[in-house]
Amino acid sequence: MNWHLLQLSEIEQLLNSSPKGMDSITASELLLENGKNQIADHKKKTPLRMFLQQFTDFMILVLIAAALISGVLGDLVDTLIILAIILINAIVGFIQEYRAEKAMEALKNMVASTARVLREGKTIDLDACDLVLGDVVVLEAGNIIPADIRFIETHQIKVDESTLTGESHNTEKIAKTLPEGTYGLGDRTNMGFKGTNITNGRGLAYVVATGMNTELGHIAKMIQQDETATPLQKRLIAFGKRLSIVILLICALIFTIGWLRGEAILAMLLTSISLSVAAIPEALPALVTIALAFGAKRLVKNNALIRKLPAVETLGSVTYICSDKTGTLTRNKMTVQETDEIQNTNDYLSFFQENALLKAMALNNDISITKDKKWLGDSTEIALVQYAFDNNINKYTVEKIFPRVAELPFDSNRKCMTTLHQTEKGILVITKGAVDELFKKLDKNQKIVIPEIEFRVNKMSEKGYRVLGYAIKLLPSLPEKLSIESVESSLTLIGFAGMIDPPREEAKQAVAECKQAGIIPVMITGDHQLTAKAIAIQLGIIASEEDLVLSGTELSALTQPQFEVIVEKVRVYARVNPEQKLKIVKALQDKNQFVAMTGDGVNDAPALKNADIGIAMGINGTEVSKEAAHMILLDDNFATIVKAVKHGRRIFDNILKFIKYTMTSNSGEIWAIFLAPFFGLPIPLLAIHILWINLVTDGLPGLALVSEPSESNIMSRPPRSTKENIFAGGMALHILWVGFLMGVVTLAMQAWSMHYSQNHWQTMTFTVLCLSQMGHVLAIRSEQESIFKIGLLSNKPMLGALLLTVILQMMIIYTPLFNSLFKTQPLTIMELVITFAASSVVFCAVEIEKSFKRMQK
Incomplete structure (x- = not known):
């Protein structure tokens, strides 16, 4: 309903009300019929339902299945690790969704709790939620408007609607009907809206909308819509589904080939399951959470507080x-940007000629000052007084010279405010208002130059400034009865000021x-x-x-x-x-x-x-x-947003590096096991070797990638295309060829060691695959720059993770307890040197690949 376009008489008929208000019986019936004047909650999910929904992701379901199978086969350690990661992610997701529910509570809390209304001509106070259509509300400065209203009468009433319309200055309200046309909320000057604040004046108004039918209610409905998934969430969902299906097919194929070759069925089943558990990057959800948490921690130091962790990454895709x-x-904050003072030759105003415009700005206002020296009042008037003050015209000093003796308050119909001041020569009249309105009130001698003044005003308006003019005149004495017609006539325009809320x-x-x-x-x-x-x-x-x-x-x-x-x-x-x-x-x-x-x-x-x-x-x-x-x-x-974007891009880059690293490592394991039969070689790895690589080699260096510094070109490249999947930009090719190389190097070591070090071949093969992955993670720290340029010490957590992984690998090679558990044997110094040399092949190959990329730039 376009209440702002209807006459008050039509509104009274539609609402069956009058300026004296309605009777209590009718109000009670309407309250039962239309419901309470409050923001309704959408149907909430129970906390239990929120928590259980965290386990419905496809990749999470596959991991749960893998964990259960692994547990049935006796590998309780891996089962517990996978389940712990799943549980951590569920808790984080639950907390985020639970906190989002507070948006509706905050919306409800900002509305008025009580309202003063007229019922049968009597003023009563009641809960704002009991207001009904047609109620007449009594409003004054300091009130929160309790419902959407149409004003019946206004007395210098101003409303702060900035939270609803975005306008920085208070809106003057009127009671008359607006002309036919299309009006935005900020232009409906005869309307008030639920949740906005009255800053000045008083008035009466009809309630025309309550509860969810108010503008605030419409906003509540929009807030209740489902949120969109982040780019990372979309990509990981698609990635997880495809990856899980492919890996399960590959593992089934490897089991079938091994079975046909006569391998023990139980051993092949354990190897296939271990490979599936290793190949599915169950550490990925945890790493993403850790990466986002680290990013959120850094962003707080840069004045950006993250409420929902995926937002950290989303910034990088915006x-x-x-x-x-x-x-x-x-x-x-409204600020005077420019003034234009008009020189006048009126002899009788000569006492006011010097800095006349600045003096008028200091005198014509209702600003007061607090104990801590802050201006208090309308934002527009504060801007004008501040400008005069900054130009050495102090409001209180000038008021002592020209004390105010009377005023005609601002009125939205005439768009002017006039103050009258005592001087030695008579009563000084200062009128402030819209320049086009002041033109109608000028002395006939000055009206001749209106076109020239209008040109100057338009130049200021074209800059986007709100322009206010000042005009003055001198009366011999204070009139017994102040009238707008006599006081605001035959004025002399002395200048105008252009204001704006500056960038x-x-x-x-x-x-x-x-x-x-x-x-x-x-x-x-x-x-x-x-x-x-x-x-x-x-x-x-x-x-x-x-x-x-x-x-x-x-x-x-x-x-x-x-x-x-x-x-x-x-x-x-x-x-x-x-x-x-x-x-x-x-x-x-x-x-x-x-x-x-x-x-x-x-x-x-x-x-x-x-x-x-x-x-x-x-x-x-x-x-x-x-x-x-x-x-x-x-x-x-x-x-601060720009800094946050940089962090977001860096975090997404590091997540991609982790995916590249872990998928290449998994690819190397799959290639090694898949190709071994074609070269007449036995399965190169035991199930426990695969799980060790998955737990230690993938885990520690992978997590250290979170701390990788941003690439040098991170803020000079366009955002990553939203149409690209995770494997775009050559990542899929890198995973395949580097994984293939890793598998071939592993099998080459197996073939050589079976010929020259028959008892130690499996330990050497296992160690080459493990250390090759260390060389790979070192090389992919940067997409294009050489590791020797970015420096080994630029990511100290990575260096620590690499050293710890190597120490742990040496421990299972040279410690009798772990020799028994992992079926390994101590290597000779020469065997260890050969193993390290073979492991460096992958590192060198990736560094060569990056050098070609740099040459193509």
């Missing part, structure tokens, strides 16, 4: 950052770095189109004529297909409502973009929740936005 303007890209100084650099990293910044704001465009140009968000600016009204006129044609070209959205913010995010996602949304208000919460990553402001952000977001900027600094 292609669009849709940023709220107010308080995020700008300071959320943060660091935001421009952050925008430039985003663009360099292939990320497109987009401004989404409830502010006016001209202002938004001016800020966007200053920040570099708009850099060419192809960059479009779209208003909420224009967006409403577009169909979804029409919008999706241009969505990737739009850089600024102005005067948009919450539904449109969500529409923008979803349209970009439909174009296969990964979207980050920053914001601080209630209006941002649905988009924050549904974006691939929602980023809330920690200082000025509402609790609703924080609970809906994946990440919180503790310093409200847009530049």
Whole structure:
């Protein structure tokens, strides 16, 4: 219902109410019929259901099966390790989902708890949740509006709607019906919305929407939508399904070949199961969790608090950052940017000529100062008084010279405010207001130059500034009865001031770095189109004529297909409502973009929740936005996002390195066991050897990859394509050829040692495969740079993991207890040297591969 377009008489008929309010019986009936005025919770999952759902992932189910089979066959150690990893991941996932439920609680807590209403002409206080359609609410400064309302009468009432509309200045409210047209929330000046704050004045209003039918309720519905999976989650799900099926088929094939060759069925079954357990990287979920946790810890030090761990990685895949303007890209503080003083020759005003505009700015306001020297009052007036103060005109000093004796308060109809001051020559009248309104009140002599003044005003307006003018005149004495017609007439315009909520100084650099990293910044704001465009140009968000600016009204006129044609070209959205913010995010996602949304208000919460990553402001952000977001900027600094993106890319790179390492290692094991029969060789490894490699060789160095520093080009390359799978960029080929090489080197060592060291062949074969993987992890620390350039000490945890793994391998070779357990024998010095030499082949091959990559750059 377009309540803002209806006459009050029509509203009274529709609601069956009157300015005196309704009777209690009717109110009770309506409350039963429509329900309470509160934000409803969506159907919650029980904690047990949340926890059990963590075990439904395909890869997790395969791991559970492998753990059970391994346990049945007597390998309880591996079973316990796998189950522990699964349990840790389930607990982390449960905590994240459980905390997400707090978004709705925060939304409920921000609404008014009590309301003052008129019932049958009497004023009563009642719980806000008991309000019904047609109730007449009594409102005054300091109240939270308890429902969506249509004003009946207003007395200088102003409302802070920044959390809902994104506008940085308070909105003056009126009671009259608006002309026919399309209005965004911020333009519905005769309406009030649930959860917003009254900062000034008083008024009466009809309740026109309650509970989930309010604008706040609509936001609640949008927050309750399911979240999107992160790029990493999508890739790992697909990766896990394919990998598990392939590995199970390969293991079945190896079992069949061994059985046909006459190998013992029990031994082949144990080997096949061990190989399947080894080949499925069950450490991957744990490593991802650890990598994300480490990244989250580093990000906190950079003022970015991660609420949902997958968000750390998602940052590295983001292609669009849709940023709220107010308080995020700008300071959320109105500031005078420019003034234009008009020189006048009126002799009778000569006493006020010097710094006349600055004096008028200091005098014409209702600002007060707190004990700790902070200005208190309307944000626009504070900006004007501050500007005068910064230019050596102190409000309180000037007021002593020109004390106020009367005033005509601001009125939204005439868009002006007038103060009257005592001087030696009479009463000084100072009128502040919209320049076009002041033009109507000027002295006839000055009206001649209005076109010239208008040109100067328009130049200021084109910069996106909000322009306010000042005009004065001198009365011989204070009139007995103040009237607008007599006081605000025959004025002399002395100048005007241009104000704007200016961009943060660091935001421009952050925008430039985003663009360099292939990320497109987009401004989404409830502010006016001209202002938004001016800020966007200053920040570099708009850099060419192809960059479009779209208003909420224009967006409403577009169909979804029409919008999706241009969505990737739009850089600024102005005067948009919450539904449109969500529409923008979803349209970009439909174009296969990964979207980050920053914001601080209630209006941002649905988009924050549904974006691939929602980023809330920690200082000025509402609790609703924080609970809906994946990440919180503790310093409200847009530049912090750039640091977070770098961390996200680094973490994803390191996860890919782990996958490359562990899958290549597994590939080497599979190649060795699969090819052995074709060369007339026995199965080279025992089941316990495979499990040892899986536990120690894969585990320790793999986890150390989490600490790998970022690549030098990490912020000069575009985001990883969302269409690419995990094995894109040559990873699949690397896994196959390096794994094949690893398997061939292992079999070559087996063949040689069976001929020259018959008793020790299996120990040498086992050790070559183990140490080859150490050389491989050392070489893949960088995608292109040589290990000798990045330095062995640049990742000290990796160096420690390698040394520990080698020591453990030596322990099972030279310790009698482990010789018995692992079926190994002590090697001679020469055999050990030959083993180390053979193990270096893989390292050298990968370093040669990287040198070819560098030459192709």
